[in-house]
Amino acid sequence: MPPPLLQETTTDLADACGSTDSSYICEKVYDWTSNDFAARSAEWLLDRPIRIILIVVAAWFFSRLAQRAITSFAAGVAAGPSDGRLQALRASGPGRLLIEEKESIRAKSRAETIGLVLRSITTALIWSFAGLLILGQMSIDLAPLIAGAGIGGFALGFGAQSIVKDFLSGLFMLIEDQYGVGDVIDAGDATGTVEKVSLRSTTIRDVKGTVWHIPNGEISRVGNYSQLWSRALIDVEVSYDADLRLAQGVIQRVADDFWNDPEWGGDELMERPEVWGVQDLGASGIAIRLVVKTEPSQQWGVERELRLRLKEALDAAGIEIPFPQQTVWLRNQGDHPMAPTPDPAALATHEIAEAHNDEASD
Secondary structure, rough: OOOHHHHHHHHHHHHHHOOOOOOHHHHHHHHHOOHHHHHHHHHHHHHHHHHHHHHHHHHHHHHHHHHHHHHHHHHHHHOOOOOOHHHHHHOOOHHHHHHHHHHHHHHHHHHHHHHHHHHHHHHHHHEEEHHHHHHHOOOOOHHHHHHHHHHHHHHHHHHHHHHHHHHHHHHOOOOOOOOOOOEEEOOOOOOEHHHHHEEEEEEEEOOOOOOEEHHHHHHHOOOOOOOOOOOEEEEEEEOOOOOOOHHHHHHHHHHHHHHHHOOOOOOOOOOOOEEEEEEEEEOOOOEEEEEEEEEEOOOOHHHHHHHHHHHHHHHHHHOOOOOOOOOOOOOOOOOOOOOOOHHHHHHHHHHHHHHHHHHHHH
């Protein structure tokens, strides 16, 4: 059993600084002064502020560390995988400089967006946790606060499922680089040029000028017509009476002239056009396929110009481009074997009407 004096001192210390959570500073000040008020004041003025400062410093350190890691991760994601075929494509062809420039701009934009989002989320989580620790240092009961926040968060998450879905879909879309501003895409509900991309929605302007705002969570599939390169595909139909080898030679000659044209071949085309041959034996003609690899989003202009040149060349070569034709036969009603027999009363009425017309004319 401890001496009465020591037991009394221990009881006074427990009353002043607490029996379970007494701090080192409070105990030392009480030992020096034997004053409850001085010990408690020292704890509030020295011990707790020091702990709070340490929590803030630790939160700042981990926040900076997380931001650096996220920046490195975003740069790696934006750079994309080291695909050998993709690297070979970027290193060859007349459009390699344009591809590298566009990819550099897009990669930088993706890195900034992904980094901004992840840094914001990580910073909010770290400082929220630090705030709870600071409130705990101020002897505030956190159990009701955490329970209320949990219930509120569950209710908010349940009511905002579509927003969370849009947010996650937009984040993965950016990470996978499915499309970007300036791309021509088919998003199911609309097809057009992407004007704006955010984590919430994608803005598309179609060929008629209509602007579509589509939530990212509702885009179940997307087709990109202009990522890295495009392809102009033209099926030229000729009649069954035409010489196919001659027709293919005319088409190849037009394609080669188009490739050598400085107005088109240097800026719009990435590879020499190719005639793949007979594509289809249709009901009215034979289709010969011509393909041209073009710069992104340039395939439609190339197709229109090639169609014009092909029509002129085929007409000059005397090769017919088939088109639907229909023959109409006209036949008198009485000559038809199944024609109905005229009504005698109707014929008599018709004859009387004709007689009256003749008398009136006389």
